[in-house]
Amino acid sequence: MQNYEQIFNRRGKSYQLAMEKYPHARDEEFKTAVRKLILKPNSAVLDIPAGGGYLASYLLNKNVHYLGYDFSGEFDDNHTGIRKCKEASIDLEKNSVDEVVSLAALHHISEREAFYSEMYRVLKPGGQLIIGDVASGSKLEYFLNGFLDSWNSMGHQGKFLKESDIIELRQSGFRVDKQEEVYAWRFANANEAMDYFRLLFCLDLNPTDRELLKALKNLGVKEENGFSVSWGLTFLICQK
Numbered sequence: 021m022q023n024y025e026q027i028f029n030r031r032g033k034s035y036q037l038a039m040e041k042y043p044h045a046r047d048e049e050f051k052t053a054v055r056k057l058i059l060k061p062n063s064a065v066l067d068i069p070a071g072g073g074y075l076a077s078y079l080l081n082k083n084v085h086y087l088g089y090d091f092s093g094e095f096d097d098n099h100t101g102i103r104k105c106k107e108a109s110i111d112l113e114k115n116s117v118d119e120v121v122s123l124a125a126l127h128h129i130s131e132r133e134a135f136y137s138e139m140y141r142v143l144k145p146g147g148q149l150i151i152g153d154v155a156s157g158s159k160l161e162y163f164l165n166g167f168l169d170s171w172n173s174m175g176h177q178g179k180f181l182k183e184s185d186i187i188e189l190r191q192s193g194f195r196v197d198k199q200e201e202v203y204a205w206r207f208a209n210a211n212e213a214m215d216y217f218r219l220l221f222c223l224d225l226n227p228t229d230r231e232l233l234k235a236l237k238n239l240g241v242k243e244e245n246g247f248s249v250s251w252g253l254t255f256l257i258c259q260k
């Protein structure tokens with residue numbers, strides 16, 4: 021059986037290509053996450069798992085020190101500068117990081133409690149772990165564990181955010197506040213949106229445009245000033 025590391029090693033290139041081809045599609049999502057950070061000059065911001073380090077460009081001009089880590093080796097090259105680590109162990113000192121961002125990825129983290137404890141260890145007192153992920157029972161869960169699972173040959177079975185995560189985060193020592201955010205992924209037109217979704221989610225079993233468009237319409241689309249797909253994550257603001 022494949023584990024997620026193997027899956028991401030295969031999926032990573034396609035994901036990276038989507039993010040390079042359409043670097044502004046998820047602007048609102050990254051900006052939403054950045055707005056939740058408490059930044060001081062020279063703050064150390066850990067992005068985990070960072071993929072290709074896309075968050076970094078939203079932190080330019082903020083005078084912070086960006087640290088990008090991923091569990092998959094696929095992003096770990098000279099191009100992205102992303103380092104590899106494990107869910108439960110990262111090569112950073114205790115109390116060394118001001119803010120941690122974990123965006124759109126918790127649903128693939130299997131050792132959740134160990135991950136929370138490790139983030140608690142590296143954060144400075146008063147620092148925050150900002151988790152943004154899909155809520156269990158949401159339309160996005162059905163899109164990812166239904167549509168994507170059917171059209172990606174490696175499948176997709178994410179474990180999305182539940183109340184039990186909040187309980188486990190509190191047991192790890194965090195104070196937790198939950199915030200729901202709704203925004204859009206934006207494109208010039210429907211063809212670009214479909215190209216992005218095919219690449220980002222590696223839809224290698226090739227759904228037709230009709231099938232893909234139907235899935236996007238189930239999420240909610242708007243065709244004014246381009247083409248946008250309704251998206252939204254639950255954010256957990258966890259303070260040490």
Ligand SMILES: C[S@@+](CC[C@H](N)C(=O)[O-])C[C@H]1O[C@@H](n2cnc3c(N)ncnc32)[C@H](O)[C@@H]1O
Pocket residue numbers: 024025026028068069070071072074090091092122123124125128129130
């Ligand atoms: C959907 S991407 C999110 C990346 C980035 N934070 C973003 O918002 O674009 C999911 C990330 O989780 C990583 N990942 C999560 N769990 C993993 C695991 N168990 N093994 C390998 N990689 C994992 C992948 O490498 C990938 O970078």
